[in-house]
Amino acid sequence: MASDARRIVPIVPAASAAEGDCAGAEPFALLVLGDSMAPEFADGDVIVVEPEGLADDGAFVVAQVDGDWALRQLVRAADGWRLCALNPAFPAAAISDLSAVRGVVIQKSRPGRRSTVKRYIE
Numbered sequence: 001m002a003s004d005a006r007r008i009v010p011i012v013p014a015a016s017a018a019e020g021d022c023a024g025a026e027p028f029a030l031l032v033l034g035d036s037m038a039p040e041f042a043d044g045d046v047i048v049v050e051p052e053g054l055a056d057d058g059a060f061v062v063a064q065v066d067g068d069w070a071l072r073q074l075v076r077a078a079d080g081w082r083l084c085a086l087n088p089a090f091p092a093a094a095i096s097d098l099s100a101v102r103g104v105v106i107q108k109s110r111p112g113r114r115s116t117v118k119r120y121i122e
Contacts (some may be wrong), residue, residue: 025052027106030062030071036085037071045108047071053104053121060105060120065093074101 032045040060041047049062057076062069063083072083072093080096110116
């Protein structure tokens with residue numbers, strides 16, 4: 001292989017991933033933007049999300065509600081569930097079931113600092 005050879009990584013459309021070209025159930029990483037989940041998650045933190053994780057009361061989850069994606073804490077309510085921000089300046093969103101939840105946060109870290117890794121499941 002020549003020293004200037006480049007490795008090409010194909011980008012697979014979501015439709016192909018659903019057909020089995022990609023392992024959609026594997027954990028993935030996201031960058032936290034904003035302060036809606038402060039103080040637990042700061043702007044710039046990296047979170048690892050398990051798509052098939054156990055979404056239970058108190059878990060930190062990534063969810064899609066009304067076309068928007070959000071990192072929130074899942075809270076059981078009498079009439080279903082709520083997606084709650086830790087920052088009180090952001091309103092909670094009521095959901096009737098867990099279909100909006102796309103994954104459970106299993107780890108967070110601050111880029112460039114190995115000592116700041118925190119795991120949320122064992």
